[in-house]
Amino acid sequence: MARIPLAMNDDTTPAAPARFDSPESRYVNRELSWLSFNRRVTAEAENEAYPLLERLRFLSISASNLDEFTMIRVAGLEGQASRGLETLSIDGRDPRQQLEAIREELGALVIRQQVVLDDLRRLLALEGMLIATVEDLAPDQQAWLERYFENEVLPIITPQAIDPSHPFPFIANMGMGVIFRLKRGKRQADLMEMVLIPSGAPRFVRVPGAQAIYVPIEQLVVRFAPLLFPGFKILGDGLFRVLRDSDIEVEDEAEDLVRYFRSAIQRRRRGHVVLLELDDECDEVAEALLREQFDVDTAMTVKTNGMLGLSDLAAICSEPRPDLKFEPFSPRYPERVLAHDGDIFSAVREKDIVIHHPYESFEVVVDYLRQAARDPAVVSIKQTLYRAGDQSPVIAALIEAAEAGKAVTAVVELKARFDEERNIHWANELERAGVQVIYGFTEWKTHAKVSLVVRREEDGYRTYCHFGTGNYHPVNARIYTDFSFFTADPALGRDAAKLFNFVTGYVEPTELEKLSISPLGMQDKLYALIDREIEHARAGRPSGIWAKLNSITNKGVIDKLYEASAAGVGVTLVVRGICSLRAGIPGLSDNIQVKSIIGRFLEHSRMWVFANGYKLPSKRAAVYITSADAMSRNLEHRVEVMVPVTNKTVHDQLLDQVMLANILDTERSWRLDPDGQYRRMRIGEGGFNCHHYFMANPSLSGRGSAGGAQDVPRLTLEGPIMGPKA
Known part of the structure; x- marks a missing residue:
């Protein structure tokens, strides 16, 4: 392996050995390293070797990453700073020092994302796809959008006056809205009105026609505001978006984890504001009101001359333009399993196998559980679940197994960030089917991916195990590289059983043979x-x-x-x-x-x-x-x-x-x-x-x-x- 030579002085005398006494000289700050990672993701949106819609997808991923980073990591540091905690990072920075560095890097990254979006909009336009404003379009297209606004948008939005009798409304996490400064009559005082963009409304409206034309819904609210405020003169407006603290801290004394998380999910939607995003052309009076109401002294503020909420661009990537996307890839189903007529237990009994996702199909994992559910020789299944997705075939297989009379245990991790609500739902479905559901430890997340199947065979009981590096999530398995390792190794089976006993019954394993x-x-x-x-x-x-x-x-x-x-x-x-x-x-x-x-x-x-x-x-x-x-x-x-x-x-x-x-x-x-x-x-x-x-x-x-x-x-x-x- 090549080595980097030591620095040399002008007289060729070796330089004095460097000292690495300070944390900064030995380690890189975690948060700044993460921002560096997301800059690399953003760079993929600039990669000219990729099709345009894939580049747009990378931009949306970069923006989504940044949202989560802000809601979790920045929120956590702001919480430490506000409580006067001096907890030092690995590189020796206190929370305020980290926040100062993050604000500078985050602001630069937001600017870069907008530059990338401008470039992609231009290139997509050359390919016949427009991400447009209303003013960009032909009169007949503008007329269609006006009718769409009257019929589809007006019925679901609600203007809210802001005055002493109408206090400032609550804005949910990741909420977006437009604030208007209005006037009626010469002697009337200015009136502030807010219109929130409903979370259930499509972020982008596709104009009918062969050409793909997308217009952000907030553009319709601004452009056709006179229909919402007849008789008023619109003096100014401003688009905004807020991100709130979204972390959930589990209290050791929580007596009922499910009830605790249901309550915590509701609190998360009302967490304190961490970031206020503003349109660069926001009306000055409206901006002052927003800054006051959202307490910008304790929250970051970012102003941009482009679009807010770039994570929503992912919706446009579903446009059926295969010429602007990666060539389709179909995962392989392992030949060795097919050679055993699809009998996964037979294939694994012959010798261990590792499935490399997404190049090899996640269906092997699903089929393993389906076969276990339907095989009369299978007596029990134990399964960890961290993230399972919305339409989970894994959950369906476990339910089928339980309904078939098999002993099924599922360790459902409620602390899987942003999947807490979904996991509570799956836990309820599993319990209704007769699955024994365990929620694991209060203070630790059960992040291990393990499935254990015990089967009655001619020479006695045999244990089959699946160990994964990724979640039992069929959608993620199409885009995440992960390993699924199947084995009938008796020692690994015994160790896996001890692992489940540890999680379900606090029986700390001793003398593990192979697992760590x-x-x-x-x-x-x-x-x-x-x-x-x-x-x-x-x-x-x-x-x-x-x-x-x-x-x-x-x-x-x-x-x-x-x-x-x-x-x-x-x-x-x-x-x-x-x-x-x-x-x-x-x-x-x-x-x-x-x-x-x-x-x-x-x-x-x-x-x-x-x-x-x-x-x-x-x-x-x-x-x-x-x-x-x-x-x-x-x-x-x-x-x-x-x-x-x-x-x-x-x-x-x-x-x-x-x-x-x-x-x-x-x-x-x-x-x-x-x-x-x-x-x-x-x-x-x-x-x-x-x-x-x-x-x-x-x-x-x-x-x-x-x-x-x-x-x-x-x-x-x-x-x-x-x-x-x-």
Whole structure:
């Protein structure tokens, strides 16, 4: 692995060793690293290699990400600051210092998103798609919009006067509205009126015709306001949008979690305002009123000369224009399961199998549960549920199993952010069907993805397990990269049973044979594995650590990796999102390289690889998949699992196919440089696209006798493992 040389003085004398005593010199702020990640997502909306509607989708994702970041992370910091808490971040900043830095970065990102939208609107117009204002359109189209406003919009909006007898109305979280300054007659005082955009109304109105023309609904409210206020003169108007604190803190003394969360969801809709977004041309009087009512001293204010609520642009991406979207991709159904006539238990009993989503179909997971529900030999099913989606076939299979008389236990996590209400609904449906529903721990989230099926067979009871890195969510499984690992390994089955006993009955597992579980020991296991690589390096044996994660923020894990780097262990991390580790710093992390992959599919799978005394990649490397990121919340405050992979075929698939392709990718990758900035890697001739590779090649463990996969271009490993920059 290439090393970054130490800095040299003019007289070629080696520079004095750098000191890394301050937190800022050792770590990157979590929130600022997240904003850096979302800038990379926004950059995908600028990627000229993508079809235009996919670029628009990336812009909407970037905006949605920013909304959630504001409602959760910014709200949390503002709460700490308002209470006078001096809790320091990993890089040594107090809440107010973090908020100051965030405001600057967030404002710049909002401006950039508007620039991207302007560019995409122009390019879409060249392709016959318009995101327009009313004034942009022909008279007959404006007339249609006016009729639409009268017939479809007027009946569902309500003007609200704001005066001493009409107090300022409540604006729900993510609510948008228009405030008008009106006058009737020469002697009458100005009147302020507010019109809220109903949350159930379509954000964009499509004008009839072959050409796709979309007009934001708030534009109709502004343009046709005289129909709403006949006899008034409109002196000014202003569009606004508010985001509120949306985090839910669980109180230890909560006696009934379901009742508590139902109440908390209602409170979330009325949380304090964190961000006020304003139209750049907002009427001055209206703006002053909004700032006063929303207490901008404690909330951020962003003014923009473009559109508010860019996350809603996702609705336009459903326009049937295949020429402006990615080529359709149909996930493969594993040949090895088909070779067993679709009998998943038979395929897994033969040997372990890993399904690589979304390249391989999530239907395998659904079929596994459906088969368990209908198989007379199956006696019990235990299942964790973190996010399951709206129309969940997983829930349907569990209900079918319970109604068939099988013993079914579902661990439903109520604390899955923004899915609390949906999960309460599913818990009720499951209980009505006779499923034993458990809500897990009050203080910890059950984030592990585990399904356990016990089947009566000729030689006794056999346990089949599914361990996942992603949720049992069929929609997410089409766009998230994740692993579904199926096994009939008796030791893993016994460990999984202990895991469920821990969550359902607080029976803390002892003497686990293979699994590592957080918060009980996974972090110590990771430390031990890293220490083993350090020992190999110091003894002159081959060493190395490869990992693929969504985020790394845990100070202990980062310090261990710094220690490994200092000992000469080569560390390569593929971290999609937040990275509080500083990479390639002479004297601190010389031997650590970090990259981030952002592309068509959201990188979500998590795995660790340890060289184990052999040069990577090696058949003797220790490979683990996990539901946990290297974050304190995962390792210390959630129930997670880490699963060793020992089956030869699955081991080879995860290491030689998946991990290696992620490391060698250049076309969707960003390298984290020593200055803390992410820079795109090579695109085009000589580059490698891991997403294209996985879409074109069957997986090793799932292909059966269906022919071999094309080898990952390992020759790239002879040079710097990350390849050259763009």
